[in-house]
Amino acid sequence: MKYAFGVDIGGTTVKMGLLEEEGDIVESWEIPTRTENHGINILPDIASSIKNKMEERGMSKADTAGVGIGAPGAVDDNGVVFQAVNLGWTKFNLKETMEDMVDLNVKAGNDANVAALGEAWKGGGRGHSNMLMVTLGTGVGGGVIINGKIVNGVTGSGGEIGHIHIEDEEPNACGCGNHGCFEQYASATGVVLLAKREMANFEKDSVLLHEEITSKNIFDAAKKNDELAVKIAQKYGYYLGKGLATCATILNPEIIVIGGGVSKAGTTLIDLLRPSFEKYVFKGCLDTEFGLAKLGNDAGICGAAKMVLD
C-alpha cells in the first residue's frame, strides 16, 4: 500500500492530509500559513510537517508516492508558480523547490484545479474523467479535468472560468480589471450585487428588507417563495447558466460539479441555472449532467494527493 501527502495551501492555514492510494484519508491536520517575508517560511514549514509525520509513523520514502500541493495562484504543468499574491510569492518552481526539501516526488497545481481533481476522483464527479468544476465562493474558481488530468494551461491560468466575459452592460470593474466577468454575477459577492440591483426596483415588502443581504438569506427566502428573493435567485441562475453554457459548449464535459459556499443552496441552484443553460448551450451538449461537490474542505488535499498517485 502506497501513501500520498496532499497539501492545500490557503492564505491563513495549510491543510495537510495523508491518504491511502484508494483515496481514504488516514489523517488530516493543519499548520498556519506564515505569509510574512514574502511567504519564505511556508514551504519549509510544510516540509518539516511531512518529515515529522513520516518519522512519527515510521514511514520510509518507499512507502509514499510523494507530495501533491495545491497553491492559490497560477501553476503550470511543470510546477512553476507564476504568482500567488495572497502568499507573497512571485515566480519560482514550487515542485522542484519542495522536492529538494523533502526528497520525495512532488507535483503542484492551482488550488481550484486541484480541488476539481479531488471531486473528480472521489467526490461529486466520481466516475467521470471529463469534468468541469465551478466553485462559487467570494469569487468564482474553476477547474477543467480532461481524461482524468487537470488542464493547467501554459501559464497556469487554465480553468479560470470566473473571468469569461458574459455581460456587455456591466459598469463595475471585476477584481481582475475587466468588466462583465462571470464572477461578477455568479459569486457570493455577485448574488449580493444582483440583490441590490433588484431591490432598487422593488416596491413591495420582502423578508430581505429586514435582514442582512447574504447569498444564504437570499436562497432561503427564495425557497419560501419571497417574491423579491425569487427574482434575485432567478437572475442569479440566469447568469450561472449562461456562463456554464459557454464552458460546456467548448468542453462538452460529462458533468459540471458545483461547489463553494453558494452551492449550499443545493439542487435548487441546478433548477435555477437550467433554463438559461439550455437556452445558451450548443444543442450537442444539452445532456450535460450537473452535480454538487461532496468533499467540502477536503477536496484540496484529496486532489493534491491524487496528482502524485496517478
Place this chain on the structure above:
Amino acid sequence: MKYAFGVDIGGTTVKMGLLEEEGDIVESWEIPTRTENHGINILPDIASSIKNKMEERGMSKADTAGVGIGAPGAVDDNGVVFQAVNLGWTKFNLKETMEDMVDLNVKAGNDANVAALGEAWKGGGRGHSNMLMVTLGTGVGGGVIINGKIVNGVTGSGGEIGHIHIEDEEPNACGCGNHGCFEQYASATGVVLLAKREMANFEKDSVLLHEEITSKNIFDAAKKNDELAVKIAQKYGYYLGKGLATCATILNPEIIVIGGGVSKAGTTLIDLLRPSFEKYVFKGCLDTEFGLAKLGNDAGICGAAKMVLD
C-alpha cells in the same frame, strides 16, 4: 518505418493519404463520397481503397500503425459517431465498423478536431502541445488540443466554439437554433452579415458598393483603407477577438491557430482581433500566441494519421 493512413471524409470527396510516421505525406488521393442510401457505401469504399493501396505497395499489416478517420459530425473518444447529417449517418461506432472492414487499428474523430491535431503536429501549431484551432469558413469550427490530444467531449461536441454565445442583441437565429453564436459573426457568412449592417448606415462611397460582398473583397478593400471596409473589418475583428478571449480564458493555450477561408486575409486578421482579445481575455492569458494554419486541405489527413501514430 511505420506508415499510417489518414482519411478525411467530406460531403463530396474523401481525401486520403499515406503518411510516414514522421509526418511526410508519401501519397495522397481522393475518392468520391457516395452519400446516397444514408451513406452506406462510404466506409466500404474507403476500406477498398486502403486495401488496394496496401496491395499496390506490397504493404503488410505490420507496416502500418492503422487508419485515422476524420468525419463531419460529432465523434467521441470511443469512435462513436452521434450524427453526421451531410453523410446521412446516424449513431454507430465508426472505429469498430472500419476495424472489421480493414483488420487494422482504427481511430476516428470530428473533422475540425482532427484538422486541429494535424496543425498541432506539423502545421501552424507545431511544437505546441496545448493549442486551440479555429476554422473560419462557411461556419466556425474549432478544435482543442490538450497535452497533444484532441478534446472530443463526452458526446463528440468538444471544441464546438462556433456556438458559444457572444452577443445578446442578435435578432437572427444561428444554424444551430440559438441566437448570438460566435459563428454568426466570425464565419465568412458572418463577415457578409456585418458588412450589410454597416452598409445600411454608411452614406459615402466605397469600392464595396460596386462589387460582390465577400470576405475576400472586404479584407482586400480594408487593406487599401477603404473607409467602409475598414469599419467592417474592425467589427469583424471585435467579434473574433471577443470569442477567442473566452476560449483562451478557459483553456490558457500556448497558441491559437487560425485557419479556413477567411484566414487567407493573413496576419491582418490577428491585428484586427487583438484589441478586443486583450480587452476581454483574463490577464493571465494575455501572452497567448496567434498563428495561421499552414496545412490547408492536408490538415485533415495529417491529423487523422497522427491519431493512430500516437
